[in-house]
Amino acid sequence: MNSSSRTSIFRLAFAITIFFLLTISASASSISFHFTSFNPRNFTLLGDSYLKDGVVGLTRDATVPTTSSGSIIYNNPIQFFDSEANITASFSVKFSFSISDVNPTSSSGDGLAFFLSPDNQTLGSPGGYLGLVNSSELTKNRFVGFEFDTKLDPHFNDPNDNHVGLDVNSLQSMKTTNLLSKGIDLKSGDLINVWIDYKNERKLVKIYMGYSNTKPTNPVLDVEIDLSENLKEFVYLGFSGSSEGSTEVHLIESFGFQTFGFLPVRPHFRTHNVSDSIVTITPAPRLESSSKNRRKRIGLGLVIAGPVFCCIVLVVLGFVFSKKWVKIRKQKSFKAEMVTGPREFSYRELKFATKGFHSSRILGNGAFGTVYKAYFLSSGVIAAVKRSKHNHENKAEFLAELSIIACLRHKNLVQLQGWCAEKGELLLVYDYMPNGSLDKLLYPDTKIDNNLLPWPQRYNVVVGLASVLTYLHQECEQQVIHRDIKTSNVLLDGNFNPKLGDFGLARLMDHDKSPVSTLTAGTMGYLAPEYLQYGKATEKTDVFSYGVVVLEVACGRQPIERVTSDQNVVNLVDWVWRLHSQGRLLEAADPRLKREFDEAQMKKLLLVGLSCANPDCLERPNMRRVLQILNNEAGPVLVPKSKPTLIFSSSLPLSIEDIVSDYEVESKASEDLFQDTVQSSQDFKEIC
CATH class of the missing domain: 3.30.200.20 (Phosphorylase Kinase; domain 1)
Known part of the structure; x- marks a missing residue:
């Protein structure tokens, strides 16, 4: 074993020794953090919430009235209760938000809330429910909420359309205050700073608000309440917002939080309580000189023996860990490529x-x-x-x-x-996704109609898939190209909400960089023509695959099917386009649905599928435009009656030399793919 290895072993042993010593005396500790901008690594987005330039949008940013709800939750639960000391922590919160409306005279509502909840999946209904409470199960979600309400809802005894309130497991606030009387207009569009303090020992909540970054002297609302029963063990923090027939936009721009009030670790002395204060009782000093000399000798012995004992401990630990060092080093190179988090x-x-x-x-x-x-x-x-x-x-x-x-x-x-x-x-x-993959529900083994996916859930799948592709293509710091979008990679949770998976072929790309030519990968029937021709993966190749999935969902047919009568192969895109050219587009709808669908939605879905599967990549819409169309926030794209004929010409940004070089490297494809992926891993570590 060389000297550097021994040094590393001793350092590791020393660190572990200190860790164990600290662990022995550890108890619940305070936590503090502050985010001047938000990132997807530390927060989970639910509903219609989104991230843009480090700012959280809780509801859809639309120019036409819409109904929406969303929430964002800090991933790490916060410990509020020390079971050993039987103490509930106090806490302080500071965050900044703005609420604006492009049509303030014709629409309003509904507001946003900061909440603490034992559930990390808190998402409620839109409208007056503020994304906190489910309209059909009003008592299901458990929370302590601080609402900033912009709509008067008599159902919840709201005082006006510009108030702040404290909610505990219900949207009927325990106490509210009119913010206009405090000089604060929630709908002004200006950035508003909020401070929330809870002192557990005083059982008191105070809320401060203002346009300045300086905390005001007087609170806008104070409530005497004991929150200890709601802050048992670990609790999640988050924000929620909602709108109903409104263009109101709810943005969260910064977020800070800290707990305090846990007792620090103290040395064990005999104590005596006098008027609720702790007086430390120490023994009186002895005056005998022999005792002094004895104490000096004992002290000197401890000074000498202490370091010797530590050295012995380190040597023993070093010997133990040296046996595992070789194994650790073998795994080190591989684990270094892993990102932190999971x-x-x-x-x-x-x-x-x-x-x-x-x-x-x-x-x-x-x-x-x-x-x-x-x-x-x-x-x-x-x-x-x-x-x-x-x-x-x-x-x-x-x-x-x-x-x-x-x-x-x-x-x-x-x-x-x-x-x-x-x-x-x-x-x-x-x-785990209890409802399996989308293809299993579109093409069940049994032909019983009850096993088929009904139309509302099919439409929801298409919208959800468009939402996540918009996120991957346009909202991540580095663009993510999935390269293998197909129905078998779309999974469904317990509520049949779509979840895109299988990122084994995915690639990272800077938004302002040209795509890199790679070996073609994916599944036949979902591959765009230009990708098959040149092996160049872009966001438009993902759009093509999405278009095929949309047609599958609407038609209930696979991308490539063999007709049993004459053994001919039918391409789904060609078949739907032929019906469109004959003015019979709705005949492409899945006959197993027995016309139990919204015809306008079905037509829209088929046209979106064709526009995304256009052979000409320049004519395909981006995923943000597709999402806007599906949510009725943008007009439909024009789809030509005849399927365009794609001609590959020299004007495409790939030279003959590039194509030849692809074939030359095919023999070492595995090694290139591995190096490309390791670089992607390192790049993504920097993002995270």
Whole structure:
């Protein structure tokens, strides 16, 4: 063992020793953070909320009246209760928000709220429910909320359309105040600063508000209340907002929070209570000289023996850890490529949760591996574990999927829980989707209509998929090109909400950079013509794949089907376009729906599918425009009656030399793909 290794071992041993010493005396501690801008790594977006330039939008930013609700939740739960000391923490909050309306005379409402909740999935109904409460289950969500309401709702006993209130598990506020009387107009569009203080020892909440960054002297609202019953153990923090038939926009620009009031760790002395104060009782000093000399000798002995004892401990720890050092170094190079955030699972834990990767636990098989259903008995959580087929060859895809999806946060993305890289295995752990993949519901094994996906849920799937692609293409710091959008990669949660998964082929790209030519990857039937021709993946190739998925959802037919009568192959895009040219577009609708659908929505969906699947990539809309069309926030695109004929010419931005070079590197494709992915992983670490 060389000297540098021994030095590292001793440093590690010393750090671990200190860690254990601190752990022994640790108790609940205070927490403090401040975000001058928001990022998707620390927050989860729900509903219609979105991130733009570090600012949170809680509801849709629309020029026409719309109904919307959304929330954003800080990912890490906050500890408010120290069970050992039986103490509930006090807390302080500061955040900045603005509420504006492009049509203030014709629309208003409904407002926003800051909340504390034991649930990290808090999302309620739009309108007067402020995104906090479900209109059909008013008592389901548990929360302490601070509402900033811009609409008078008699149902909740609102005093006016410009007030602040304290809500506890109900939108009927415990106490409110008229902010106009305090000189504050919530709908002014100006940035408003809010400070909220809760002192547990005084059982008092105070809310301060103002346009200045300086905290006002007097609160706009104070409430005597004991929140200790609502702040048990761990609680999530978040913001929610809503609108109903309104163009009101709700933005959160900064957020700071801290807890305090936990007792610090103290040395153990005998104490005596006098008038609620603690007096430390120490023994009186002895005057005998022999005792002084004895204490001096003991002190000198401790001074000498202390360092010697520490050295012995370090040597023992160094010997123990030296045995594991070789193994650690072998795994170090691989783990260095992992991004922080998701949890690292042990192989033993995942093997136990999947019953030894038993065949009865298989949820599905893909090009890169098998997905198993996992039960974690200790937590009661159900998850999906993706196990790579060929570990060495698929290391690049594994790293790509981990590095990309780990830092993404969107309501329509499959959430990554963790990963494992042990015993030559590559494993990813995702949230479990109880309704499986979209293709299984569009093309069920049985032909019973009851198993089919009804029209409202189909439309919701298409809108959700458009929303997440808008996020990946235009709202991330680096653009994410998925490259494998298809119905089998769209998963459905318990409420049939779509979740895009399988980022094994995804690539990162700077927004202002030209796409890089790569080896063509994906699934036939979903690949854009220019991608097949030149191997150049762009956001428009994702748009093409999305268009095919839209037509599948509307028609109930696969992208490429073989007609049993004459063994001919029918292309879905060509078939729908032919019906469109004959003025019979609605005949493309899935006959199994028995015309139980909104005809205007069906026509819109078919035209959106054709426009996205246009052979000419320049004529395809971007995903933001598609989302606006589906949400009735923009007019439809014009789709030509005849399918355009695509002619590949030299004007396309790829030379013959580029095409030839692609074929020359094909023999070492695996190595190039791995290097490309490692670079993507490193780039994404900087983003996160």
